[in-house]
Amino acid sequence: MTENPVSEQMVDLHVDASTLQCPLPLLKTRQALRQLRAGQVLEVIATDTGSASDIPAYLRQSCHELVRMQESKGRYCFVIRCGTQEP
Numbered sequence: 426m427t428e429n430p431v432s433e434q435m436v437d438l439h440v441d442a443s444t445l446q447c448p449l450p451l452l453k454t455r456q457a458l459r460q461l462r463a464g465q466v467l468e469v470i471a472t473d474t475g476s477a478s479d480i481p482a483y484l485r486q487s488c489h490e491l492v493r494m495q496e497s498k499g500r501y502c503f504v505i506r507c508g509t510q511e512p
């Protein structure tokens with residue numbers, strides 16, 4: 426995970442997956458990334474503990490970059506920079 430600072434104003438799309446259980450937070454993340462152009466930023470909020478491993482694992486295998494991941498009181502926040510689009 427890189428430590429590139431991304432401010433709230435730089436987020437292009439927010440996804441609130443906080444009420445969803447595995448695998449839906451990951452699926453919502455993938456759907457949202459398909460809506461973005463390369464370089465745009467996605468913020469995902471999730472409460473499912475599986476998200477803490479599922480989303481970063483997916484991003485490692487994709488062209489997208491995990492800019493920041495934070496956990497606070499069972500709430501996970503992922504900031505993702507969109508890479509090139511998937512086929």
